[in-house]
Amino acid sequence: MSETIATDLNFFQVKKGIRSWLFTLDHKRIALMYFYAILAFFLIGATLGVLMRLELIAPGETIMKAKTYNQVFTLHGVIMIFLFIIPSIPAIFGNFFLPIMLGTDDVALPKLNLLSWWLYIVGAVFALLTLVIGDGPADTGWTFYAPYSVQTGTNVTLSVLAAFILGFSSILTGLNFIVTIHRLRAPGMGWFQMPLFAWSLYATSWIQLLATPIVGITLLMIVAERFFGIGLFDPSIGGDPILYQHLFWIYSHPAVYIMALPAMGIISDIIPTFAKRTIFGYKAIAYSSMAIAFVGYFVWGHHMFTSGMSGPARIIFSVLTFLVAIPTAIKVFNWVATLYKGSIDLQPPLLYALAFIFQFMVGGLTGLVLAALAADIHVHDTYFVVGHFHYVMFGGTGFALFGGLHYWFPKIWGKMYNIRMANIAFTILIIGFNMLYFPMLILGLLGMPRRYYDYLPQFTDLNVVSTVGSWILIIGLIMMLTNLIVAYFNGKPAGRNPWNSISLEWQTKSPPPLENFDKQPKLNEGGPYHYQNK
Amino acid sequence: MLPNSGHNFDPEASKLGMWLFLFTEILLFGGLFLVYFVYRKLNTEAFLQASYELNITLGTVNTVVLITSSLTVAMSITALQLGKEKLSINLLWITLLFAITFLINKYFEWSFKIEHGIFPGMEHYNGLPNGEKLFFFLYYFMTGLHAVHIIVGAIFIGVVIKKIQDGKVHQGRISLLENSGLYWHLVDLIWIYLFPLFYLIN
Numbered sequence: 001m002s003e004t005i006a007t008d009l010n011f012f013q014v015k016k017g018i019r020s021w022l023f024t025l026d027h028k029r030i031a032l033m034y035f036y037a038i039l040a041f042f043l044i045g046a047t048l049g050v051l052m053r054l055e056l057i058a059p060g061e062t063i064m065k066a067k068t069y070n071q072v073f074t075l076h077g078v079i080m081i082f083l084f085i086i087p088s089i090p091a092i093f094g095n096f097f098l099p100i101m102l103g104t105d106d107v108a109l110p111k112l113n114l115l116s117w118w119l120y121i122v123g124a125v126f127a128l129l130t131l132v133i134g135d136g137p138a139d140t141g142w143t144f145y146a147p148y149s150v151q152t153g154t155n156v157t158l159s160v161l162a163a164f165i166l167g168f169s170s171i172l173t174g175l176n177f178i179v180t181i182h183r184l185r186a187p188g189m190g191w192f193q194m195p196l197f198a199w200s201l202y203a204t205s206w207i208q209l210l211a212t213p214i215v216g217i218t219l220l221m222i223v224a225e226r227f228f229g230i231g232l233f234d235p236s237i238g239g240d241p242i243l244y245q246h247l248f249w250i251y252s253h254p255a256v257y258i259m260a261l262p263a264m265g266i267i268s269d270i271i272p273t274f275a276k277r278t279i280f281g282y283k284a285i286a287y288s289s290m291a292i293a294f295v296g297y298f299v300w301g302h303h304m305f306t307s308g309m310s311g312p313a314r315i316i317f318s319v320l321t322f323l324v325a326i327p328t329a330i331k332v333f334n335w336v337a338t339l340y341k342g343s344i345d346l347q348p349p350l351l352y353a354l355a356f357i358f359q360f361m362v363g364g365l366t367g368l369v370l371a372a373l374a375a376d377i378h379v380h381d382t383y384f385v386v387g388h389f390h391y392v393m394f395g396g397t398g399f400a401l402f403g404g405l406h407y408w409f410p411k412i413w414g415k416m417y418n419i420r421m422a423n424i425a426f427t428i429l430i431i432g433f434n435m436l437y438f439p440m441l442i443l444g445l446l447g448m449p450r451r452y453y454d455y456l457p458q459f460t461d462l463n464v465v466s467t468v469g470s471w472i473l474i475i476g477l478i479m480m481l482t483n484l485i486v487a488y489f490n491g492k493p494a495g496r497n498p499w500n501s502i503s504l505e506w507q508t509k510s511p512p513p514l515e516n517f518d519k520q521p522k523l524n525e526g527g528p529y530h531y532q533n534k
Numbered sequence: 535m536l537p538n539s540g541h542n543f544d545p546e547a548s549k550l551g552m553w554l555f556l557f558t559e560i561l562l563f564g565g566l567f568l569v570y571f572v573y574r575k576l577n578t579e580a581f582l583q584a585s586y587e588l589n590i591t592l593g594t595v596n597t598v599v600l601i602t603s604s605l606t607v608a609m610s611i612t613a614l615q616l617g618k619e620k621l622s623i624n625l626l627w628i629t630l631l632f633a634i635t636f637l638i639n640k641y642f643e644w645s646f647k648i649e650h651g652i653f654p655g656m657e658h659y660n661g662l663p664n665g666e667k668l669f670f671f672l673y674y675f676m677t678g679l680h681a682v683h684i685i686v687g688a689i690f691i692g693v694v695i696k697k698i699q700d701g702k703v704h705q706g707r708i709s710l711l712e713n714s715g716l717y718w719h720l721v722d723l724i725w726i727y728l729f730p731l732f733y734l735i736n
Contacts (some may be wrong), residue, residue: 027540099540106540108547175554183547184538213558217565221675228654230671231664232569238664243572247565515536 010414010511025110026514030117031095032412037124038092041083046477048076053436053470056463059455069453070139071154075130077142078159082166083124085397086255089262090208091120091173093404094201096412098177100505101195103186103523105515108179112172119169126162130155141451143252146233146244150225157226160219167212167219170258174208177201188523195503195528196285200265203289207254207261207296215251218244245307249300257296259393260360261289263400264331267353270407271335272529273501274350275342279529281334288327295323302371306380314373321371328364332357347499348422352403355430359395363388366441381451384444390437402429402480409484410498414510415491421483429476435469503528545709552713556720559683563724566676570731573668580665582736587652588673592643593733596636597725603632604722607691607715617705619698626695629718633688640681644674673732680728683721690714 011028021029052072055062064072095113099106107113130137138159140149149156181202185194221232222244231237233244272279279285301309301317309317335357344350366388369375379385410416439462444450448459455463497506502524508517524530574581610625651658652670659667694714697703703710 025541102538103536104538104540105536108540108544109551110540112551171558175551175558178554179547179551180540182550183544184540186538209554209558210561213561214565217562221569224671224675228671230654230667232668232671238577238668240572240576243569247568515539517536520536 009513010509011514012511014514023114025106025114027095027099027106027110027113028412028512028516030113031092033117034087034091034095034120037121038084038088041079041124042088045076045079045084046474048072048079050470050474052076053467055453056455057467058463059457059460061453064453066453067139070141070451071137073451074139074141074159075137078127078138078163080393081142081255082163083120083127085259085393086166086170087120087173088259088401089266089397089404090177090201090204090258091116092401093197093266093408094173094177094262097408097505098180098198098201099184100508100512100516101198101503101528102180102184103189103504103517103521104180104184105517107176108183109176112176116169116172116176119165119172123162123165123169126158126165130158130162133158143248144219144222145248146222146225146239146241147235149222150234157223160222164216164219167216170208171212174205174212177205178209181205186521186523192283192286193523193527196268196279196282196289197262197265199286200261200268200289203293204258204261207258207293211251211254211258211297214247215255218247218251242304242308245304246300249303250297253300253303254293254296256392257292259397261292263356263397264289266400266404266407267335267356268331269503270349270353270403271338272531273407273499273503274345274347274353275339276345276500276531277338277342277529278527278531279334280337280340281330282527282529284330285334288330291327292324295320295327299324302376305373305376318371318373322368325364325368332361345499347406348419348426349403349407349499351423351426352399352406355426356396356399356403359391359399359433363391363393363396366391379444381449382444383440383448383450386450387437387440387444390440395433395437399429399433405484407499408505409487410494411505411510411512413488413491414494415487416494416498417483417487417491421479425476425479425483427476428472428479432469432471432473432476436466436473437469439463439466439469502531543707545707545712548709548713549716552716556716559720559724563676563679563727566672566679567727567731570672570676573665573672577665577668580663581669584662584666584669584673585732585736587647587650587670588733589643589646590733592639593729596639596643597729599632599636599639600722600725603629603636604719606632607718611708611711611715614698614703614705614708614711619704622711623695623698626691626698630688630691630695633684633691636684637681640677676728677732680721680724683724687714687718687721690717 011026015024021033024030051063052069055064055069055072095107133155135154138144138149138154138156139152140154140156144156144160144163149160181194181198224230225232225234225239229237231239233239233241235241268279268285299317299321301313302321305314305317335353366384370379370385370388406417406422443459443462443466446459448455494510496508496510499506504521504523505512507521606625606629610622610629613619613622613625647653647670648656652662653659653674654667654671659670662670691714694703694711697710
């Protein structure tokens with residue numbers, strides 16, 4: 001009797017009250033707690049971004065002073081990188097769907113999972129404390145480059161400690177996923193019967209594990225240098241600032257693959273579902289995730305082409321950087337090949353996936369411009385870099401996150417949103433996004449440097465276009481979120497499988513019961529994407 | 535309950551998790567080793583001069599103490615595997631004793647330096663050339679971080695002693711002891727690299 005009751009209730013209903021959430025070991029609840037926290041930080045970061053664009057609508061001081069602008073862009077960077085985009089997809093969708101996709105009831109180390117979430121919250125509190133204590137948030141940029149970060153009077157120490165704690169949280173999540181994938185796959189599920197989202201999380205987790213400690217210790221050294229005034233990185237007392245840059249990018253370059261790989265995993269799961277066709281080149285996509293993670297370790301020097309490195313070192317880093325394009329292109333070709341002759345169902349998640357492919361390609365190709373030594377000398381530290389980075393991170397990962405949200409919303413909350421509204425919001429988002437960031441690529445080529453609150457008058461027109469784009473983007477965001485919130489309260493029940501997917505997570509109820517499956521999940525005969533339509 | 539449930543007791547999973555965590559520890563110190571090597575290359579002479587200030591005898595004693603404590607942890611694991619709980623607990627106490635000896639020794643070593651004014655901010659220290667300052671700072675930073683790991687490892691072992699007494703860790707459920715042993719070996723291993731880097735190279 002009691003067993004039937006347990007599966008009648010979904011994971012929202014089994015226990016009530018705030019404590020049952022804050023101290024839960026259920027991976028789905030932890031995922032949702034991450035979701036709400038990360039969403040809140042995304043909105044704060046986006047607001048800061050809009051304020052920056054507003055400052056840049058006209059040359060000279062518009063709404064804030066130079067120092068405030070420096071603090072705003074630093075806080076925007078710290079929040080968006082460490083609190084939003086690094087944890088986003090693994091901590092939300094990874095936590096929620098990895099165990100379900102593997103056909104199990106939780107991650108391998110549930111208590112560690114809860115600890116990661118608490119560390120995330122502690123790190124977030126540290127980051128927010130910089131706002132109210134002393135001289136305000138750091139004004140160094142999110143990279144905390146020495147020697148300035150050792151000399152400025154703003155709250156660098158607190159920001160750096162926040163990044164350290166968030167790094168620890170990220171390490172533990174990665175560790176947990178690796179152990180889960182090794183130990184908890186359903187009986188009969190081999191490595192190549194895993195969904196590609198799981199593969200991408202596996203690659204991501206290794207980067208989290210093997211890159212994050214380096215930045216952790218580097219940031220501790222910044223703190224130590226600020227306390228004791230020892231010349232670790234400050235050249236005036238015998239330190240080497242270039243060494244800081246090396247140590248920082250040894251982590252922070254692989255970190256961009258922490259941000260990008262899970263997004264590619266979502267796309268690899270959305271496309272076969274809406275093309276109703278088995279994925280083209282399963283193994284190529286799986287291996288290319290691992291290849292990106294591997295090559296990603298050896299390219300950090302391309303952030304430092306103008307900082308003073310030997311010629312041969314720069315050439316080697318440039319060549320290695322070009323190598324990253326190969327596994328990335330393999331994925332794109334496989335996605336497009338999957339769509340070819342599929343019976344395409346153009347639902348919102350697929351729209352976001354297509355936008356991802358387009359925008360990620362713009363980001364990727366501009367990345368090749370930056371990887372080329374001669375071209376990089378020209379556009380280094382200009383708006384070209386800002387445009388490239390936002391095309392990859394927002395146009396890529398951000399849109400994949402929205403796509404994942406529209407894809408899995410009916411599973412997580414059991415309700416269906418208004419498809420028409422979702423499509424309209426998507427269209428506005430696409431227009432706003434490209435209007436906001438494409439002018440930055442042109443501005444960069446024209447020579448507008450990044451990280452200044454002011455610019456020369458000849459750049460005004462394109463900056464106005466970009467700022468108006470940021471308003472359109474915000475309208476799109478609000479419409480998208482409103483549509484989902486309305487669905488959360490008033491949406492029609494979605495049923496088990498609204499998209500007719502054969503992936504494992506759609507076999508269970510929506511929302512899933514506490515132990516994920518109300519019946520023993522049935523693995524597909526021919527792998528996770530074996531659709532009848534060949 | 536599913537056969538592959540995340541809530542099953544799975545010693546393989548926790549051991550795998552511990553090994554992965556040890557990778558991160560090695561990389562954490564790896565960053566420091568990198569910094570050490572770069573600055574040693576840039577300030578060869580000063581690093582050499584400064585290293586003569588360190589007391590090789592105290593360092594050697596501590597090395598012997600730590601290596602022996604690794605042995606007692608390993609013996610304790612074997613003892614529990616054979617079901618000899620009493621012996622296992624005693625060996626863990628001996629390990630803790632070694633850990634405390636190490637820390638006391640370290641305390642004296644640091645105090646001698648500080649008595650001679652060798653600590654960031656002190657007068658004698660401020661008069662040293664930049665390279666020697668860096669050497670001593672890295673010495674404090676790296677051995678200090680290592681000492682923090684000794685303390686964490688000792689707490690870990692203390693918890694395991696309690697759990698063996700309460701019967702929560704026993705012959706059939708040994709993974710917590712094994713994991714604390716793994717962690718302790720790592721702390722030992724890092725010291726084996728720190729010792730020659732600071733005391734012996736000249």
